Amino acid sequence: MEQIRQYLNNQLQEMTDLLAQIVGIESNTVDKAGVDRVGRLLSLELRRLGATVTEFPQGAYGNHILGVLNAGGGSPITLILHMDTVHPAGTLARRPTRLDDGKLYGPGVYDMKASHVIALFAIRALQATGIGHSREVRVLFTSDEEVGSLSSRHLIEETARGSTLAMVMEPALPDGRLKSSRKGVGDFQITARGRASHAGAEHQKGINAVEELARQVIRLQALTDYSRGITFSVGDFKGGGVSNVVPDFAALIVDTRAMTIEDAAWITRTIYSLQPVLPGATLEIQGEFNRLPMECNAERLAIVERIQAIGNAIGITVDHGPSGGGSDASFTSAIGVPTMDGFGAVGDGAHAVHEHVVVSSLVERSALCAAILSNY
Ligand SMILES: [Zn+2]
Structure with a gap:
């Protein structure tokens, strides 16, 4: 040789x-x-x-x-x-x-x-x-x-x-x-839906989708565990649109990484089992580990x-x-x-x-x- x-x-x-x-x-x-x-x-x-x-x-x-x-x-x-x-x-x-x-x-x-x-x-x-x-x-x-x-x-x-x-x-x-x-990479899209209402006159009737999703962001980020090699990073967040309307829509994309196939499955299960925090709000979840x-x-x-x-x-x-x-x-x-x-x-x-x-x-x-x- x-x-x-x-x-x-x-x-x-x-x-x-x-x-x-x-x-x-x-x-x-x-x-x-x-x-x-x-x-x-x-x-x-x-x-x-x-x-x-x-x-x-x-x-x-x-x-x-x-x-x-x-x-x-x-x-x-x-x-x-x-x-x-x-x-x-x-x-x-x-x-x-x-x-x-x-x-x-x-x-x-x-x-x-x-x-x-x-x-x-x-x-x-x-x-x-x-x-x-x-x-x-x-x-x-x-x-x-x-x-x-x-x-x-x-x-x-x-x-x-x-x-x-x-x-x-x-x-x-x-x-x-x-x-x-190689870490596996999963991208998940989470959409929150609430109820729109006048931010002044009927604030109490609204369900704020931005607040709902913001609470989910805190939850997701807190699941990061460096010692286990799993990370969650919300890299995209959008919602609402005008200041005087309680927003009925918000959406995020979270990047997740895992070292083991078991952890990738755990992350997927955890994200799909997220429940809304605010009464009346709903969550729609999509996505998967593209690369295990x-x-x-x-x-x-x-x-x-x-x-x-x-x-x-x-x-x-x-x-x-x-x-x-x-x-x-x-x-x-x-x-x-x-x-x-x-x-x-x-x-x-x-x-x-x-x-x-x-x-x-x-x-x-x-x-x-x-x-x-x-x-x-
Ligand atoms: Zn390359």
Whole structure:
């Protein structure tokens, strides 16, 4: 495997150039044209590797791209990547890609365009050195991860199903560790209805929906328990409209997170059993956990051990830790596919202005990815 590292070391400039090229195409989730441009570039790269490429056309979002190599060779390894970013079109003009002190800065570079390069060059290195990969390798690029993968979830599940390993190529933790657990994310909408009345003449006849929902906000926020890893954050609240009418309508959206599937179920039950406080008020509740937690259970630790052994053999120390954000790892782990997350670049600042990757980490991460593809 030393050849792999050597090959990748020699390719670092080319890896950096490809990364800068991909970052140079803005691809905010809602910018279908931009995401599709990234998709066309990646399709070309996949075809250069000899992959069979299928495009899954979408209406509102970018088209999803699937590349398959060595079709039929053993139970596959599936690599899951997303092409979209959270950065709106125009960000590049304000914050152009720049290389500074061994770090490449740019919108989406860490989450997760560096991962595109890491995955493509892992396969390229295996081919160039003749080491190859015995298993079928599926490389799936999706277009809507940053908004919850509504259009790609089914494809992610069907592509990963039956795989020996699903490698979710999200960025590594800032110190390079893999992500062995993911919080689940639930969004719930709660609407309160009361009775409108004149705020002066008939105040006593009104049922104030804003007050009702405000009391629910206090209840919800108080359920947060950091020691248990569960959080409630009411991030949107609206109600009423004019000052002299007792409002009969208010609505909120609460973001909830959980570390365990059991806690996700508890949160869902708790929210759906909320009762109105004010006599005569009613509550309507909608929502669910879109992404269930990926737990760091015994199965996950066994995967970590296997990857650690593969890493050790090529001089790469692999460690792991939890991530508070959600990712597509939740979908594959929830359907029973052995899943690990965080194979992307070392860097920092996902979704932020200082987003960057450590350029030299491209070699190491790509080498680890290649070693897994050939040895797992
Ligand atoms: Zn991401």
